[in-house]
Amino acid sequence: MRHIIKCKQHQRSIRRSLYNATALQSDVSRPNQSADSVNLDLEAARRNVRIVVIGAGLAGLSAAQHLLSHGFRRTVVLEATERYGGRINSQRFGDTFCELGAKWVPIDGSQDSTYELLRNVEGLGKRIKQPERPEYVKVDHDNEQNKVNPAMVDLIDALFRQLCGGLKVPDKVKTGRDLHSLDNVMAYFKTESDRAIGLTFKPNEQHTARAIFQSLFKEFSSVLGCCLEYVNIEHITSCPVQAYPSPIYVPTGLDNIVDELTQNLGREQLQTGKPVGQIQWTPSEVGEHNSVGCLDGSLYSADHIICTLPLGVLKNFAGILFSPTLPQEKLMAIRNLGYGPGPVKIYLSYRRPISIWLRSNLRPLGALINRVAERSWTQQVVEITQVPSSQHVLEVRVGGGYYEEIEKLPDNQLLEHITKLLRKCISNHLVPYPNEMLRSSWTTSACYLGGRPYYSTSSSARDVQRLAAPLGGKAPSLLFAGDATALHGFGTIDAARSSGIREAQRIIDYYNIKQYN
Secondary structure, three states, X not given: OOOOOOOOOOOOOOOHHHOOHHHHHHHHOOOOOOHHHHHHHHHHHXXXXXXXXXXXXXXXXXXXHHHHHOOOOXXXXXXXXXXXXXXXXXXEEOOEEEEOOOOOEOOOOOOXXXXXXXXXXXXXXXXXXOOOOOEEEEEOOOOOEEEOOHHHHHHHHHHHHHHHOOOOHHHHHHHOOOHHHHOOHHHHHHHHHHHHHHHHOOHHHHHHHHHHHHHHHHHHHHHHOOOHHHEOOHHXXXXXXXXXXXXXXOOOOOOHHHHHHHOOOOOOOEEOOOOEEEEEOOOOOOOOOEEEEEOOOOEEEEOEEEEOOOHHHHHHHHHHHEEOOOOHHHHHHHHHOEEOOOOEEEEEEOOOOXXXXXXXXXXXXXXXXXXXXXXXXHHHEXXXXXXXXXXXXXXXXXXXXXXXXXXXXXXXXXXXXXXHHHHHHHOOOOOOOOOEEEEOOOOOOOOOOOOOEEOEOOOXXXXXXXXXXXXXXXXXXXXXXXXXXXXXXXXXXXXXXXXXXXXXXXHHHHHHHHOOO
């Protein structure tokens, strides 16, 4: 059963550019409307306007906090799971806190950034990530292992950072040559790294150089949570993935910033266990009603709906979730944008201190191949790292592929493969099995169906703008926020936070302007 609420709509979307001084002066000077009545109208809106925010991730919670801080009291956040925070998921494990989702906060003092939020949390310990030199280890099939010259690693790392910044792309476009290497990020990386290897290294060094480059490709892939063959070259030219070399780390869990956002949300305003089944929105001023129906039978009437559903969920359910159906250009944007199955994170806890057998972080080159299956997910291991502030917990980062495979792999097989790899890397068959394991499951979670969005080979920045565009005319009926809806920081927690505030401000702007009409 659907409730219907009437709400004035107009033909064009609201923009902050409507703040035109001449127009405002003209409207304010109307003799038949006093300043007192204007303020009363705005206060009535703050008291009565119903706003439903779908999703209690960083985007949804930031939107709700922004609305409440501006007096919009009837704001409700609906979260499908029993946990709020979205892709920020901190878990107590072993002797420390582990991050199954976002981990690092870039130092960015701009307004609406996650760093700004983190900086304002009182009494929270923070650390800057210190530069680390992992130990690259060649793992061969004949049970031999060799350490790699650090000077070679440093040189290749510098060359790769240039590629990540897209420095070679403009030259390729201008000359019109070798354009096939711009089909996707992996093709670009492979072409340019082969050229650099041929120019820089001796024939007897080139095999190792390619392995180091491949490890860095996997690291890049682990950040995006997808295979680089699927990523548009525009991704590295528009939103560099590794622009912040010294981010902030929160030893006691990044979810502390989520707690900060929920302080002013009561139980009625933040409702968990509310998976949404249908979103009824108003496409024009010919009044239908806005409402959000949940799978438990509850129905929430709304004047405005802010949708922060993950792109993976939209890809699978946008066709049936919205009534009426979303416009074709928005459905196309949802289809075009990429959404990776990763990242995969695996944490291992040991009874005795790790330092007994592990001296440094490890980057395996040519990781173990499963002789029966001819391949193994361990080939995609980027780095094995001791978790900061821990004596007992290791983090295993995976990139390049096999994400869904890994999530479905039984625990005992996963532990067997990791332990075998560790023993091989440090030439120590006495490395113990861990006593506990914690692993991410973004792909298999029905409320996420994947991890971080990216520019696929069939998408561009235009799709991000189309996905972010509000619907419903001048009075925005249905608005979209989330890490896939912001060009700046696309796919990051900064994009999630700023997009939630952006859509909340869009509603606030509407009522600020409406009071003068």
